[in-house]
Amino acid sequence: MKIIVSGRGYPEKRNIIVNEKHTYLDFKYKNIWLYLNKIRNKATKANKTFVFYPVSFLMPDDAQVIHLFNEVACTDKRWVSTFETELPRVLPVPGVPKLANPALRKQLRLIAAPQCVAIVAISEATRQIQLRLLNAFPEEAPLIISKLHKLHPPQPVLYQGQRPEQESRLIFTFAGNEFYRKGGAEVVLAFSELASEGIVSARDVQVNIVGDLRNRYNFAHGRYQDEDYFYQHIETLIRGNALFSHTASLPNHALIDLFKRTHAGLLPTWQDTYGFSVLEMQACGCPVISTNVRALPEINPSEAGWMIECPLNDMFELTINSAEDKASLRRFIVSQLKSTIQDILANREALLSRSKAALTRIQQVHDPVRFKEQLNAIYALA
Known part of the structure; x- marks a missing residue:
């Protein structure tokens, strides 16, 4: 044809x-x-x-x-x-x-x-x-x-292997070229706070961050974009903590290889029409922590991942009508990330069951x- x-x-x-x-x-x-x-x-x-x-x-x-x-x-x-x-x-x-x-x-x-x-x-x-x-x-x-x-x-299945159950160091990965729109800042804030509270360290957690820090504009924030000091603070946290391994971009084959080594993916996004990176992570047996905007509840159900349930408008998106709205939602996303990360650290069996379920839903739905x-x-x- x-x-x-x-x-x-x-x-x-x-x-x-x-x-x-x-x-x-x-x-x-x-x-x-x-x-x-x-x-x-x-x-x-x-x-x-x-x-x-x-x-x-x-x-x-x-x-x-x-x-x-x-x-x-x-x-x-x-x-x-x-x-x-x-x-x-x-x-x-x-x-x-x-x-x-x-x-x-x-x-x-x-x-x-x-x-x-x-x-x-x-x-x-x-x-x-x-x-x-x-x-x-x-x-x-x-x-x-x-x-x-x-x-x-x-979405084809990309990896059938299973993460070792007794592996002591858990690997988390965030991938999004539009770093701030996809929730990269909230990932950095959540892990930095957990490190400051003594809950995680570079001995037991590695956080891979793939995203261009120069992509600062966040479509979801509209008129209420962050200030320069916020971006500088996030970059300082990334540079100053051994938890984080940052690269601006990776070719797709290298990104897939990284997903295959990752235990849990991260997409606490502020705005997305679909979330294709979630499919790629799931196809590697890597369950994802995501927000609930647009299609994400459909492709990241609770049995295959973790959902941050934010209030949505009738377009299934976040509404930011003020700087206070933005700050409140950011605090909520960060707190939910922290709670979910701690649950994952405490319950490796749930991590493995979601890994298997993520692969199953890719096979059945995509x-x-x-x-x-x-x-x-x-x-x-x-």
Whole structure:
């Protein structure tokens, strides 16, 4: 089968370009909106439009379907789109209420049209957010809901080995290029406090931190970003404590090798649409401590990991409306991390049972063979 895609980035590789039996034709640079977006942004600073509008005479006749990520298509060709929050993706316009944005209704009509055969939410949280959006558009909703599917990304098992039960030193790993958004600071604060309280030391705990400390902007914090002294404090703690081993980045194969040696992963994230690193850790038999934003409760259930239950808004995300909100949530996340880490240190059997359960859920829920079958069934609708 020949499938047209609109890029070969990480989302496409994780959710679309997954079947070696198919041929994927990259039309990223044959999308008229790629160039229109650049012209409009330069001329008027207009928002980016997430529409795939291919040059018609370049479209091969033998391509069976177009499969996009976070985009809608304006074409006579049959198309499918996988999405992580809402579809269509329409950026906010100052002074215009979200539901009154004419671009939103215009693009919803593209989804309601017969050329769109399916839209695929990557999680139940995403599906619920989409349904909430459609409630505001009763004319288009019935046509679109009939096309709405849910399909969690595939993940192969990466390691079947078991961590030694009597190993004295436990290894924890945090991995996130956007260090502060993913909760890296809270990891450092939690372990530093436990060390100061004499509960952990470099003799019994190693904390690997993979993340770029220069990535300071935290999308979840909005107007209430941290001050320079906070970032400097976190960096001082990392440098000054033998618990921590920090590297700015690792190639994926090296990161997977690190997960295979890790007893428990760390993702106390402030904002995530999915949490792909959780899948990779679980696929290495490494259970994860995470927050409960967006899809994380679905992919990190209590039998396979540990959940920090934060208060969420109707988008399944954290709400930060003040510096006090941020400080209160940070204190809560740090305290929950500390409590969970202590439980892990005290109960190695629970750690091992979660390791096994993490592998089992990867095999059962994210099996690549089953994912291909489900995706092919969606393509058959075209």
